[in-house]
Amino acid sequence: MKSLLLIVGGLVLTAGMAVAAGDEALARRVCTSCHSFKRVEARFGQDQAAWEKLVGRMLAKGAAPQISDAERAAVVQWLASQK
């Protein structure tokens, strides 16, 4: 039982690290499915709350790719870390 808890704890930690690092490849893939990445780069330097709002607006559009909450958080994290 104790080892099972350790495994689960390790998985949660790994997922958390992926989010903290952000995900550039995923951001580029998701955000260029409708328009050029230049449009995204034009907004670099915004804070996380602003990206959160913008990504929410983009992904609410009809043709947006479906991604998980964790993937979405990784995309926002990466965008917010760009200057």
Ligand code: HEC
């Ligand atoms: C489903 C298609 C679609 C996807 C996916 C998409 N966008 Fe957009 N985006 C649009 C359209 C359409 C516009 C122009 C109309 C508007 O501003 O809503 C736009 C405009 C923008 C703009 C310029 C408008 C502004 O307010 O500055 C930015 C920045 C932007 N998108 C960022 C992103 C980012 C970041 C992602 C990835 C998370 C993304 N988009 C994914 C369709 C999309």
